[in-house]
Amino acid sequence: MSSYDPQNIFAKILRGEIPCIKLHEDEHTLAFMDIMPQTEGHALVIPKEPAVTLFELSDAAAAACMATVRKIGNAQKKGLGADGVVLMQLNGPGAGQTVPHFHIHVIPGSLADLRKPHATHMADTAHLKTLAEKIIAAL
Ligand code: AMP
Numbered sequence: 001m002s003s004y005d006p007q008n009i010f011a012k013i014l015r016g017e018i019p020c021i022k023l024h025e026d027e028h029t030l031a032f033m034d035i036m037p038q039t040e041g042h043a044l045v046i047p048k049e050p051a052v053t054l055f056e057l058s059d060a061a062a063a064a065c066m067a068t069v070r071k072i073g074n075a076q077k078k079g080l081g082a083d084g085v086v087l088m089q090l091n092g093p094g095a096g097q098t099v100p101h102f103h104i105h106v107i108p109g110s111l112a113d114l115r116k117p118h119a120t121h122m123a124d125t126a127h128l129k130t131l132a133e134k135i136i137a138a139l
């Protein structure tokens with residue numbers, strides 16, 4: 001079992017210590033734009049519960065995350081015209097996980113887009129906000 005570092009970047013986002021481009025928030029989850037997206041509209045869904053990987057996450061938090069993933073994916077389809085949405089979820093450094101707070105990538109596009117490296121290129125913030133507005137309008 002991985003121990004949870006409360007100073008990880010997503011924990012700081014949850015506490016409001018650093019900003020994010022928010023798409024949706026409810027009692028158990030937060031959805032926001034990935035700042036180094038693999039496709040236009042790449043979003044992340046995280047639980048408020050502190051867990052590093054799926055294997056530490058409670059069943060209730062996992063279910064809450066999936067409900068939010070469904071909301072975001074539907075809004076990406078409607079708001080961005082995505083004809084496909086890929087989910088990606090990495091568990092542990094061995095899988096390539098870079099932020100040690102459980103998250104699900106919600107990526108409008110195809111499996112081919114996932115073959116490009118992730119977390120490499122910072123996107124323009126203004127452009128991310130424009131995409132976020134379209135997703136939010138479709139929620
Ligand atoms: P993973 O490699 O699965 O742990 O993915 C972590 C993701 O978090 C990557 O896609 C990064 O681009 C993204 N990321 C890192 N820092 C931030 C941040 N401050 N705001 C939004 N997304 C971030």
